[in-house]
Structure formats: structure tokens, C-alpha cells
Amino acid sequence: MGFTLHEKSSKPTLAILTVKDSSRVFRGNLDNFLDLIRTGERYGLDVYVVTTKDFSISNSEMYGYRFHPSAKKWSRELVPSPQVVYNRIPYRKMEMKPEVQQTIQACKRSTSIHLFNPSFFNKWTLFSWLNSAKESKPFMPDTLQMNEASDVSQLLQKHPVLYLKPVKGKAGMGIMRIDRVNAKGHSGHYRLSRLHEKKMVYSYHNTADDIWQEWDRHRGGQDYIVQQGIALTRFKERAYDLRALVQKTAKGEWNVSGIGARVAGKASITTHVPRGGSIDEPRKLLTYAFGAKEAKNILKRVGAAVVTLATQIEKSSGNPLGEMSMDIGVDTSGHIWFFEANSKPMKFDEPRIRQKSLERIIQYSLHLINSRRRR
Ligand SMILES: Nc1ncnc2c1ncn2[C@@H]1O[C@H](COP(=O)(O)OP(=O)(O)O)[C@@H](O)[C@H]1O
Numbered sequence: 001m002g003f004t005l006h007e008k009s010s011k012p013t014l015a016i017l018t019v020k021d022s023s024r025v026f027r028g029n030l031d032n033f034l035d036l037i038r039t040g041e042r043y044g045l046d047v048y049v050v051t052t053k054d055f056s057i058s059n060s061e062m063y064g065y066r067f068h069p070s071a072k073k074w075s076r077e078l079v080p081s082p083q084v085v086y087n088r089i090p091y092r093k094m095e096m097k098p099e100v101q102q103t104i105q106a107c108k109r110s111t112s113i114h115l116f117n118p119s120f121f122n123k124w125t126l127f128s129w130l131n132s133a134k135e136s137k138p139f140m141p142d143t144l145q146m147n148e149a150s151d152v153s154q155l156l157q158k159h160p161v162l163y164l165k166p167v168k169g170k171a172g173m174g175i176m177r178i179d180r181v182n183a184k185g186h187s188g189h190y191r192l193s194r195l196h197e198k199k200m201v202y203s204y205h206n207t208a209d210d211i212w213q214e215w216d217r218h219r220g221g222q223d224y225i226v227q228q229g230i231a232l233t234r235f236k237e238r239a240y241d242l243r244a245l246v247q248k249t250a251k252g253e254w255n256v257s258g259i260g261a262r263v264a265g266k267a268s269i270t271t272h273v274p275r276g277g278s279i280d281e282p283r284k285l286l287t288y289a290f291g292a293k294e295a296k297n298i299l300k301r302v303g304a305a306v307v308t309l310a311t312q313i314e315k316s317s318g319n320p321l322g323e324m325s326m327d328i329g330v331d332t333s334g335h336i337w338f339f340e341a342n343s344k345p346m347k348f349d350e351p352r353i354r355q356k357s358l359e360r361i362i363q364y365s366l367h368l369i370n371s372r373r374r375r
């Protein structure tokens with residue numbers, strides 16, 4: 001078995017998997033990779049970067065990249081076949097390429113390699129997984145796939161605000177919102193809001209069919225879901241949501257590494273920082289709306305909810321996962337809502353969460369390696 005080969009090398013090994021790049025060697029957030037390599041050093045884990053092009057399942061060595069601090073350079077050199085593979089391929093399109101899928105599938109089949117987070121999530125798939133399990137269902141907003149105009153009219157009868165979201169979207173891209181409006185001065189009962197070149201664009205409509213046609217013109221060929229709009233709790237008139245990082249621990253159990261908050265820009269329909277949003281402290285924001293005692297209670301419930309949700313997502317996905325970030329809404333009555341989970345979490349800017357996130361990736365990798373040894 002490939003496993004015996006590793007016994008020769010002194011250190012356990014972790015490969016960060018990404019794709020080749022013609023202009024800058026390989027893709028991904030290089031600072032992020034570097035931080036992980038450094039954290040690995042502290043824990044005695046040999047961490048390096050490998051591209052799908054160089055990855056070889058059958059050899060005991062392959063070409064990878066190591067960073068040399070003295071030269072301030074990444075260098076391509078022979079590295080041992082890894083025991084753990086951490087998938088950080090940054091884009092869906094790249095991950096879907098046949099040659100990339102070949103590598104991922106080979107890792108999944110391999111008995112000597114642990115691969116975690118084998119793919120991106122899809123917002124509709126996530127919803128169907130979580131809505132069908134009784135533990136996670138209470139956190140799910142009413143959601144339908146956008147298949148025909150009646151999907152929109154059906155939800156419009158039940159909810160005053162709807163969100164339209166591309167199933168493969170990220171960073172707020174392509175998100176639209178439908179509001180019921182008082183017709184005064186407008187030629188429609190419904191307002192459709194969407195972002196176009198960093199500006200909000202509004203259109204007014206009377207029927208779901210009209211909304212559908214307008215959406216269809218701007219969807220860019222993407223599949224969408226339509227979702228109940230949650231009346232998010234506010235801080236000084238600004239909506240915010242919570243971003244939780246959930247990771248496996250050194251014991252291989254799901255745990256919250258940290259919870260941050262993203263406050264929306266004044267007129268924004270999402271809370272993304274590049275869209276005018278900003279970072280803030282969840283406890284402060286929730287205390288403003290609910291008081292200190294209830295704020296503490298809500299955060300505790302959010303912590304429990306995201307662990308439940310992560311456990312269910314991993315179970316339904318049928319794939320080993322090591323981490324995910326989650327966007328969570330808290331409404332004005334203190335109810336907790338799931339918006340989405342991301343299997344390639346972005347770097348958290350909160351230093352404490354950031355530090356923990358790195359340590360946990362390393363500790364979980366060591367756990368995977370050691371649990372195999374014991375078997
Ligand atoms: N159903 C909803 N009700 C209220 N706000 C929502 C809803 N869905 C999304 N949002 C807002 O839009 C943001 C982006 O939505 P999300 O589902 O996370 O998509 P993306 O992949 O673009 O980040 C959320 O963080 C939240 O602020």
C-alpha cells in the first residue's frame with residue numbers, strides 16, 4: 001500500500017490541491033496557503049501545494065510547490081505523495097474540468113489518501129438536503145427552484161419579500177429581490193431590485209409573469225432558487241447576518257471555530273463587504289436589538305444550529321468534509337435562518353477566527369492520518 005511509503009518519510013504530509021495557472025504558477029489565495037504551511041510547521045505537518053496537473057496517485061513522489069522564505073519564492077520540486085489532500089480549487093468551472101475531476105475521483109477512491117471537501121455546494125441541493133431532515137428543517141426559509149412563473153407567484157402569496165439567487169452564485173453576484181410596494185407613483189405592485197455594475201436597478205411589475213420575464217433577461221443563463229425573504233434584525237437601520245466557520249476538530253468532530261457578522265451597506269440587499277458591507281462584532285449587534293442576555297442566548301443557539309446543519313450537510317453529501325462557512329440570518333423575533341454554506345470558505349478577517357481556522361485544518365489532518373495508523 002502507498003501507506004508504507006510514508007513510513008519512510010519522517011513527517012506526516014498534507015497537500016493543498018489547486019490548479020495550474022499560466023501567469024502565476026498556480027491559482028488560489030497564496031497568502032492563505034503560506035499561512036497554512038507555516039501553521040503546519042508548528043505542528044510537525046509537512047504542507048505543500050500540488051496542482052491537479054502534477055498530481056499522481058500511483059507514484060510515491062510528485063511535483064509540488066514549496067515556499068522558500070529566504071528567496072521569497074515558490075519553487076517547483078519533488079514532494080512526497082500526500083496522506084491528506086485539502087481541496088482549494090478556487091472556481092467551479094475549473095473543478096468541473098474532466099482532468100480535474102479525474103484527480104478528485106482518484107483521491108476519493110484511494111485507500112491511502114484522505115481527501116476532504118471534494119466539491120463546491122449548490123444552493124438548491126443544500127436546500128433539498130436540509131429541508132428533508134427534521135433536525136435542520138426549522139432553519140430553512142421557504143424555497144423553490146425557479147422552474148416556471150408559478151414558483152414565484154406561489155411564494156409571493158405567502159411572503160412579502162422574496163430573494164432570487166443563482167444556485168452557483170457567490171459574493172452576492174446575480175442576487176435579486178422582490179418587494180411588494182404601495183403602487184403610489186409606480187406602475188406596479190412589485191419591485192424587482194438587482195445589482196448592475198455596482199448600482200441598484202429597480203423595475204416595477206404587476207404579475208409574476210412580468211417578474212419572470214425581467215428575471216429571465218438578466219439571469220445570464222444561470223439556474224436560480226426563489227426564497228422567502230427574511231426580515232433581518234438591524235443595527236442602526238442596517239441589516240446584518242452572521243458568518244460562522246464550522247470545522248472538524250483534532251478529534252474529528254464538528255465544532256464552531258468562530259462567528260463573525262457582516263453589516264450591509266445602507267441600500268444594499270446583501271451584506272457582502274465588497275458591496276459596501278462591513279465587519280462587526282455579533283454580540284454587540286445582537287445586544288443592540290435584543291439585550292445582552294438574549295444576545296448571548298441567540299449566539300448559543302446559532303452555535304448549536306450550525307453544528308447540526310454541518311453534520312446534516314456532510315451526511316447528505318456522502319463525502320468527507322472538514323470545514324465549511326455558513327451564512328446565517330437572525331430575524332427580528334430572534335429566529336435563526338440558514339442562507340447558504342460554502343465548502344471553500346474565504347479567509348476570515350477576524351484574527352482570532354483566522355488563527356483557529358488554520359490550526360484546525362492542521363489538527364484535523366493529523367487526526368485523519370493518526371486514526372488510519374491506529375486502524
Ligand atoms: N432569504 C433571504 N432573506 C434575506 N436576506 C437574504 C436571503 N438570502 C440571502 N440574503 C442576503 O444576501 C446575502 C447573500 O446571500 P447568499 O445566499 O449567502 O448568496 P451568495 O452566495 O451570493 O453569498 C446573505 O448573506 C444575506 O445578507
Ligand SMILES: [Mg+2]
Nearest residue numbers: 171172327340
Ligand atoms: Mg453568502
